[in-house]
Amino acid sequence: MALSKNNLKEYRENAKLNLKISDVAATSFVTLYCHAIESQSNDPILNDPKAVEITNELNKILSNSENKLYQDLVNGKLKKELVTHIAIRARQYDRYVNDFLKDSPEGVVVNIGCGLDSRFLRIDNGKVIFYDLDLPEVIEIKKQFFEENDRYHFISSSVLDHEWMSMVAEHEGPFLFVAEGVFMYLNQEDVQSLILTLQSEFPGSELVCEVFNSLWLKEPLRSIMNFKLQRQLHLGKDAIFNFGIRDSKEMETWNTGIEFLDDWSYFDSDEEKLGWIKIFGWIEFIRKTQWTVHYKLN
Numbered sequence: 001m002a003l004s005k006n007n008l009k010e011y012r013e014n015a016k017l018n019l020k021i022s023d024v025a026a027t028s029f030v031t032l033y034c035h036a037i038e039s040q041s042n043d044p045i046l047n048d049p050k051a052v053e054i055t056n057e058l059n060k061i062l063s064n065s066e067n068k069l070y071q072d073l074v075n076g077k078l079k080k081e082l083v084t085h086i087a088i089r090a091r092q093y094d095r096y097v098n099d100f101l102k103d104s105p106e107g108v109v110v111n112i113g114c115g116l117d118s119r120f121l122r123i124d125n126g127k128v129i130f131y132d133l134d135l136p137e138v139i140e141i142k143k144q145f146f147e148e149n150d151r152y153h154f155i156s157s158s159v160l161d162h163e164w165m166s167m168v169a170e171h172e173g174p175f176l177f178v179a180e181g182v183f184m185y186l187n188q189e190d191v192q193s194l195i196l197t198l199q200s201e202f203p204g205s206e207l208v209c210e211v212f213n214s215l216w217l218k219e220p221l222r223s224i225m226n227f228k229l230q231r232q233l234h235l236g237k238d239a240i241f242n243f244g245i246r247d248s249k250e251m252e253t254w255n256t257g258i259e260f261l262d263d264w265s266y267f268d269s270d271e272e273k274l275g276w277i278k279i280f281g282w283i284e285f286i287r288k289t290q291w292t293v294h295y296k297l298n
């Protein structure tokens with residue numbers, strides 16, 4: 001249940017407990033604050049009033065923390081480029097979901113590693129069945145701000161604990177799985193096993209997921225990336241990238257029936273706020289440092 005004023009007070013008083021989340025779970029605060037900052041900017045890329053509401057509440061809690069990441073978030077010290085990238089990405093994933101719902105208005109969407117994102121509120125067509133899945137510590141926070149209903153549900157579980165699938169499989173589908181900014185934190189074998197299980201449990205489903213370029217997982221590029229995550233963004237030491245692919249079609253080689261549909265990179269966006277950085281978009285290695293792939297799991 002979303003919080004009443006009294007409950008919210010109690011939540012704030014207990015906030016120290018809730019701040020003790022894992023480094024990977026804390027990355028959900030970063031994307032949330034990016035959505036909120038962008039939503040309050042001129043000509044916003046993303047309109048996400050719920051993110052603004054949540055960050056206003058979280059500020060009251062996080063401002064008591066000495067954690068550098070939380071201090072940066074509360075003080076709005078996130079790089080403009082990061083805010084723009086995260087907002088463009090969220091808008092693009094909303095588009096993927098909307099496109100899916102155009103053909104299948106009563107379809108089932110599972111937002112894997114949903115964080116504190118409010119995609120359901122942004123895309124709800126009145127018919128979709130929508131699951132927000134994340135680690136229990138994140139869902140616990142999410143429950144303070146969002147209400148479940150007969151079409152909107154939380155799954156409080158690691159995506160790697162495949163038991164969650166039985167709950168979703170009760171529906172007829174069709175199914176769309178989206179994983180925005182998630183798989184890079186997992187291991188290669190885990191991502192592979194997850195996708196193969198999705199394929200066998202939900203034949204005909206679609207998967208949209210962000211991937212990292214595995215070239216960047218080799219030294220010295222790996223150290224540069226981890227430096228960026230930990231020293232510049234102040235993410236904890238466990239929030240590191242582990243999984244990547246080299247090419248958009250790579251997952252097709254994992255099993256017959258996995259069919260590449262399309263891909264998307266930030267550089268494909270005509271968003272003016274991207275600014276001068278767009279000029280590097282023609283360099284494949286940069287265009288595909290971190291990008292999105294769309295598959296059908298036949």
Ligand SMILES: C[S@@+](CC[C@H](N)C(=O)[O-])C[C@H]1O[C@@H](n2cnc3c(N)ncnc32)[C@H](O)[C@@H]1O
Nearest residue numbers: 025027028031113114115117134135158159181
């Ligand atoms: C960078 S955040 C992205 C959140 C959201 N998708 C967005 O774009 O705003 C990464 C999210 O992945 C979640 N995550 C990481 N590992 C996970 C796992 N094994 N199972 C479920 N969620 C996981 C984290 O808890 C976090 O909420």
